[in-house]
Amino acid sequence: MAFGEVIWQFDFLDFHKNQKVLLQPVGVFYTVGVSLTNAHVILHGSQVSTYFNCPPPSLEEYFHGTAEEAWVAREQGYQVDFTGVIPGVMVEMEDLEVGEEMD
Known part of the structure; x- marks a missing residue:
């Protein structure tokens, strides 16, 4: 681009x-x-x-990332939602409780 x-x-x-x-x-x-x-x-x-x-990449991969990328990011400790990695947000998953909001 x-x-x-x-x-x-x-x-x-x-x-x-x-x-x-x-x-x-x-x-x-x-x-x-x-x-x-x-x-x-x-x-x-x-x-x-x-x-x-x-x-x-396909449009789906570009706009949403792949499921594999999301799982790898999650395993590396990044906060992940259904669209993939949230850019710029690094949160250790074990530091969050279920339902707890990030700062």
Whole structure:
């Protein structure tokens, strides 16, 4: 994923006058733009993946991760939910009680 491609796909993200940092969720807009651009590359391919003969993951794997990845992450002590690993959250599973919320 190239930053220029995200801007090319979603012109709205490059229009600085429309990005009101304290009034709009600008980070969410860009995150969604990156996710949708990656989905576009998964569906339509890219020159890089073709050149290196490296097929992209399926949409399901990209958006949800695989069950195997979730189990491996859980065994390594990461907090896991049905969509896979929660990015940036490292919690030792034995430190949590059933029904207890994380800080």
